Amino acid sequence: MNTPYRLPVKPTLSKGPGFFLGLLILAILPLSVPAKDVLNYEYPAQSAARSTVLGTPARLVSPLAIPGEIRERNYYLDMNKPELEGLERQRRYGVHRLGFSLAYQETPAPLVVSIAGTGGNHEGGKAQLMKRLLYRAGFHVLSLTSPTHPEFIFAASSTNHAGISPDDAQDLYTIIQRALEEVGSTVEITDFYLTGYSLGGLNAAFISQLDDQVGAIGFSKVLLINPPVNLLTSVTNLTDIVSSDEVFERTGSHSLKGFFDPVLQSLADYYKREGQLDLTGDAMYRIAEGVELSDFDLRMLVRVSFGFSTADMVFVSDVLNQYGFIVPVGQQNTLIQGNNNIYLRRSASWTFLDYFRHMVLPYWQLTHPQATEESAVIAWSLLGMQEYLASQSKIHVQHNIDDLILGEGDIDFIRSTFGDRALIYPAGGHCGNMKHRRNVDDMLAFFNN
Amino acid sequence: MSRITPAIFTLLVIALGSGCASTKTSQSDQAIRDPGFYEERVPNIDFMEVYDPWEGFNRRAYSFNRQFDRFVFLPAVRGYRAITPKPLRTGVTNFWRNLAEVETVAASLLQFKLQKAARGTGRFVINSTIGVAGVFDVATPMGVNRVREDFGQTFGHWGISPGPYLVLPLLGPSSLRDGVGTLAGQATSLAVDVGGVPGDRREKIPVTLFYAVSTREAIPFKYGQLKTPFEYEMVRFAITEARQILVEE
Structure with missing residues (x-):
């Protein structure tokens, strides 16, 4: 199922001041700059499903990805949701508090907030991987559970639903601020970066937009890894x-x-x-x-x-x-x-x-009576925020041409929206190359430069 | 699998207050809203069904175990880890595992699995002597790898079905058959006298507590780790299936 998205806005060229304005826009907008296709990429020729499940072969894995001890600490936030008080036995589920973890350097460093993918928690495999990679590259890492995770919905969702991107972003934004308070003086933070893989990438885009409006944190670099473009296409x-x-x-x-x-x-x-x-x-x-x-x-x-x-x-x-x-x-x-x-x-x-x-x-629809299935999907997807994404040089994306969660035209959307801020890999399925040497190097190059 | 003496086990069942009586649950399912597809959808998780007529009791016991783990076991484990270095803890684990070889040998013999029985005997003799009462596992580097057989498997081998799923207080998920097997296994390791510690002295409460904590320390599972509201169902399914496969071979 594919919802058509709006084509990139081309400035109208006319003589006069508008002409020069048009030229100027053309020069600034990254639309005309082609996305970077990653060439000479070593990866087994296999189905996207195989890449997705089995991931990167050992010989291509970045040395930074190898499991091992890192300096980290777990925290639990009690968001005191009123709904849970009525739920007498909620404590039996052990999910009335939201866990998160912090990997921290002993010296001042930028902090990367990293958001897990669908159903993922901050201790899950890929979340741990992100934490390890970024920690070993010298960053503090705040690792957060996905808003689609049952613990998150129970303990922290203000809507008691998962998947409404603007609301999920609002919840995550509140949690990040609470988490930073909680972490307090443990770390000395020089700058704030943001990343997420899969659905976490979509969450990151919405958080970035919210942060630009509210300004409570000020993320200066945002990296989306294999985000869905159209939520409905992805889940279908x-x-x-x-x-x-x-x-x-x-x-x-x-x-x-x-x-x-x-x-x-x-x-x-x-x-x-x-x-x-x-x-x-x-x-x-x-x-x-x-x-x-x-x-x-x-x-x-x-x-x-x-x-x-x-x-x-x-x-x-x-x-x-x-x-x-x-x-x-x-x-x-x-x-x-x-x-x-x-x-x-x-x-x-x-x-x-x-x-x-x-x-x-x-x-x-209780609060948006005009909303239809189509309009909701667009409002909750990258599709609905194209202008914002196109205008933000701080937001980069890494994606795979054979990603399972992309539909027809989605990769073109990525190319035309992000221009040379998009790195397109020729293989990897959905998140199956996150620990690939090349991907890790590209990610760290983005955060380091 | 952790074990504990029958006396303490009985105490705990009483402490739980529910005894072994099955708890009838009220199911007023008429109140369910049908989203329109409950009738037509092919139920695809039938294979996850497990015979669990004592579910009410089991869920209470599971919940009790979760709380006990959180407030007693895990703090005790943290304390134990804080005061003992890793090599010492490994030695303790080896000691208990060595005692369990007795059950492996007995269970293997009862199934005529002679190779496993020989292996278990060899390990027990080597580790109890050269390995200083089982504290060092010297048999494994010598090429005599650890094997495991228990009485639950033995019962299964001779055609006894697992019976109802059973969550034992403190000991965790099991079945009626394997629960009985666990108690029998405990009795066999108490019957031997290793390193100058007679079995009956190991029944003393401090030793049992130490045994429980050190055994818990070596188990990686944490309640809530699966992070799903269906943890009970998932664990029940996984344990039952894994036991079934072990019995079948």
């Missing part, structure tokens, strides 16, 4: 990456069990070896590294992982807003009791598009 691509007909054809049933078998086998191998289970957040992806997976399996992995993220969002929004789609209204306090999977089953049958149509959009 991730949902439709496998069709239920294809699942039936391959596995003989509509169950996802067939897919899970190889993954479970390697989970059991680990259990056998170590005598305990490893169920860390990125377990699904990490476990997949040890198994031979077909392209179909990989696409299923993307689909299932996105599906569970969506189920989490649906469930949390249902409980907080008392929608009654998942949990009967008035029974929010009995969640601790048995329910035979019924809440999970219900939640898992929702796609992100359902979430958008049945919860998020109706909520948005």
Whole structure:
């Protein structure tokens, strides 16, 4: 599904003062400068799904990406949401506070605020990667959980919904300021930078715009890594990456069990070896590294992982807003009791598009009665902020030509909007090259110069 | 898998106040709003179903474990880490693991897995002597790698189904079958006398507490780590599947 976006505004040329003004605009606007396509890029020739799940081969990984200890500290913010007070047993979920982490230098340095992607938390694999890379390059790093993460929605979302970019940006902006207060004198900050990958990249663009209006922080460099251009295209691509007909054809049933078998086998191998289970957040992806997976399996992995993220969002929004789609209204306090999977089953049958149509959009329409599906999508996507993005030399973007979350024309939007502030890589799928030597060098070059 | 003596286990069940009676849950699902696709959508997570008739109790126990972990275990682990260097903690973990070899040997023999039994015996003898009562794992560098078999697997091997899913207070997720296996395993390691510490003395409370804390220290799982409101379901599914695969081989 593709919403057409407005073409870049070309200045009208006419004789007289307007002509010179036109020339001037032409000279200033970066529209005429072509995006930089990254040439001589070494990366396996493989499907976007494979790149997305398996990431960069070890030989191409930046030495800065290798796991190891860094100097960091965890914090928890209590945003004192009134909705949670009524939710008697919320503490049992352990999600009434929002965690964030700070990697810090002992000397003065710029601070980079880094925002996780869809369903990601500040301790997740890619968030940790960003923290490690930037910390080792000499920056302080404030790592934040995505507004789509259940903990964020529970503890910090002012709307109790995820995906409304302007509102999510407002929440994140408040949290960044609270976090900076909390961090206090731990660090000496010389400048403020901002970055995010995947949906976090979109969040970063909205935060930058808000910051320009409010001026509470003053981010001077912003880097968007693999951001969605059209939110609806992105979620539709991730949902439709496998069709239920294809699942039936391959596995003989509509169950996802067939897919899970190889993954479970390697989970059991680990259990056998170590005598305990490893169920860390990125377990699904990490476990997949040890198994031979077909392209179909990989696409299923993307689909299932996105599906569970969506189920989490649906469930949390249902409980907080008392929608009654998942949990009967008035029974929010009995969640601790048995329910035979019924809440999970219900939640898992929702796609992100359902979430958008049945919860998020109706909520948005309460305050924006004129809003339609199309207008909301544009208002919440990069599409709706083209003029801002085109005019801001501080905002750069790194993207991949084969990114799963882009639709037709999206990469052209990136090229025409950002001009030479866009670096386009010829491979990598969705965020599958974030630890590639070349990508890391390019990112650090941007923040260092 | 952490273990604890039956006496303390019983105490905790009583302390929980719910006993083993299954808690009936009220399901007034008539009140649910249908977004319009609940009927037609193919339920695709049926495979995640686990036989869990004691879910009410289990969720309470899970919640109790979470709180206990947060307010007792983890602070104790932090204290333990603060006062002991890593090599010492490794030695302690090795010591307990060495005792567990007894269960591995017994469980392997009962399944006629003779190779595993021999390996477990070899490790136990080597580590209990050269390895100073099991504090050093010298068998692994000698090429005798650690294997693990337990009584739950043994029951499964002989066709006993896992039975209802069971969250044991303090010990964590299990099943009726594996829970019984755990207690039996505990009894076997208490039956041996290693490094001049007779089994019955290890039943003493301070030793048990030390055992519990040092064992918890070596387990990487943290409650809330999965960061999903469906953590109970996810853990239940993962544990059940992993146990099933272990029994089947």
